Amino acid sequence: MAESNDVIDLTKSFSFPMYNNNCSSNIIIDLDTDDSFCIEADILLDAPTPSLPSAAVAKSPLREPSESITIVTPSSTRKQPKLKKKLLNRKSVSPSPLAAKPGKKKFGGCPICWDELGKNPLASTKCGHVYCMKCLQEYLKVEKKCPTCRQALKGSSAYHPLYLS
Amino acid sequence: MANIAAKRIKREFKEVMKSEEVAGGTIKLELINDSWTELQGEIAGPPDTPYEGGTFLLEIKVPETYPFNPPKIRFMTKIWHPNVSSVTGAICLDILKDQWAAALTLRTVLLSIQALLSAAEPNDPQDAVVAKQYREDIELFNLTARHWTNAYAGGPTAIWEFNQKVQVLLDMGVEEDQARVALSTFDWELERATEHLFS
Ligand SMILES: [Zn+2]
Numbered sequence A: 001m002a003e004s005n006d007v008i009d010l011t012k013s014f015s016f017p018m019y020n021n022n023c024s025s026n027i028i029i030d031l032d033t034d035d036s037f038c039i040e041a042d043i044l045l046d047a048p049t050p051s052l053p054s055a056a057v058a059k060s061p062l063r064e065p066s067e068s069i070t071i072v073t074p075s076s077t078r079k080q081p082k083l084k085k086k087l088l089n090r091k092s093v094s095p096s097p098l099a100a101k102p103g104k105k106k107f108g109g110c111p112i113c114w115d116e117l118g119k120n121p122l123a124s125t126k127c128g129h130v131y132c133m134k135c136l137q138e139y140l141k142v143e144k145k146c147p148t149c150r151q152a153l154k155g156s157s158a159y160h161p162l163y164l165s
Numbered sequence B: 001m002a003n004i005a006a007k008r009i010k011r012e013f014k015e016v017m018k019s020e021e022v023a024g025g026t027i028k029l030e031l032i033n034d035s036w037t038e039l040q041g042e043i044a045g046p047p048d049t050p051y052e053g054g055t056f057l058l059e060i061k062v063p064e065t066y067p068f069n070p071p072k073i074r075f076m077t078k079i080w081h082p083n084v085s086s087v088t089g090a091i092c093l094d095i096l097k098d099q100w101a102a103a104l105t106l107r108t109v110l111l112s113i114q115a116l117l118s119a120a121e122p123n124d125p126q127d128a129v130v131a132k133q134y135r136e137d138i139e140l141f142n143l144t145a146r147h148w149t150n151a152y153a154g155g156p157t158a159i160w161e162f163n164q165k166v167q168v169l170l171d172m173g174v175e176e177d178q179a180r181v182a183l184s185t186f187d188w189e190l191e192r193a194t195e196h197l198f199s
């Protein structure tokens, strides 16, 4: 996971709100599982494929197609409709190439521009999320919230430069 | 297009193309123009839902300010779902609005929309008529959604009685989409739908 800057954060730091469409509802964020910074190479050997949002997994057509035919029973006043169900032709799912991408990167990517972290000057928010300094500053012009966990970022202590050496 | 936006979308496009969902045929993403501002998404209707077997196209417009602002996404394929407008395809999903975060991606958004098809939220509807039917007569809702999936998304299940009623209205000179919306709205009561259309 650490080496593939393409998948950082998106798979583990978010819980996806599947049906709380109301724009007043909350995304639940787990700050503790952000794995942007895991460096151990051995993690990569058996890296799991990026986990999907749980509801997506539960209902995803990726699982084995069922052989059963569902009969929809209309209410008594309606005639029985003729139902024919065709199973989708699903290919078996190969492990995600993202999970085991070879490379030398250590810190993954900036969640905003996806550049490798460390390539540009870095900033860390007070909630501990790391971005390119310029990406974070651009973002804060639009919204004063962490682009990953949406925690409010206001005032001078909202973020600070981060030096790797 | 802003530098970050184009760069991000290019990288995301690659990510989606390599994803297991694309390999498994449950989502697709296509580029519509060279400036990376417009894409077309495709999601498979989830199993064990009225959308199963259907393929739903999504219009994706990437704003200049992406990823600081969410992509604008709507269904191009007509769909009968409480959280999608049966007329415009507009989607009510919080992450496409104020719960957007720059760390979200086209892939995660497509998966969230797909998950929305599995788990509707009728109490926060985009389409009040659909949501009402969902709450009051889930069986009829399921049949109606299945019929729409068949009519518009290539779904396998034709509902005979519904097709016949649509045909009756077509024979009266009503336009097909209009006929289907009216019948669906009035719980497939031909008389009320006709009355509505001709009043
Ligand atoms: Zn960046």
Ligand SMILES: [Zn+2]
Pocket: A125, A127, A128, A129, A146, A147, A148, A149, A150, A151
């Ligand atoms: Zn944060």
